Amino acid sequence: MSESTTQTRPSQRRPRAPARGATDEALIDARATRPILEHIANKWSVLILTVLCTRPSRFNEIMRRLEGITHKALADALKRLERNGLVKRTVLPTTPIGVEYTITPLGHSLREPFQALYAWALERGPELQQAQADFDKRDV
Known part of the structure; x- marks a missing residue:
């Protein structure tokens, strides 16, 4: 085999994590974290869980x-939180x-963050x- 057939194309290479630690690695692999964060970090989920923590x-x-x-938004959010x-x-x-x-023990584990x-x-x-007001005043 020639050298060119064994190399991966640039589009197939996975970016390497900087040597800064686990946080950088988690950010690089957003495919693993994005679905989870979408379920817990939306506006209503955070507020509902905060209410139920008490x-x-x-x-x-x-x-x-x-x-x-x-x-409807509350019903949908509660159903999603229950499913998760x-x-x-x-x-x-x-x-x-x-x-x-x-709130479940799993949900309660989000209390501190x-x-x-x-x-x-x-x-x-x-x-x-x-910052929003300053941005809105600028000529875009």
Whole structure:
């Protein structure tokens, strides 16, 4: 075989991770992390899990605490969170029948990173808003 037939084409090569550590490697292999992050890091999932970290809640209570969420958006998000093992749905033996949502141990494991993200948003939100306003004023 000639040397040219054994080499991979540039488009087939996988980029090498910098020698900085595991974080860089995880970012390079986004195919593994992207689907997971899409399920847990969207706006409503983060807020719903934050609400459920404090105590189990019924559907309407979650809706009241998350001002601006629609019935459909909440129902879809809760179903997605349940499917991913982050939330448990329990039908209550009441009249009329009630449903309560509880965070699972897997969902609870996200509490610390979500609290850090929430604290960052409170602290840095004004800077973010200022950057947006500055950008919007520029000639594009």
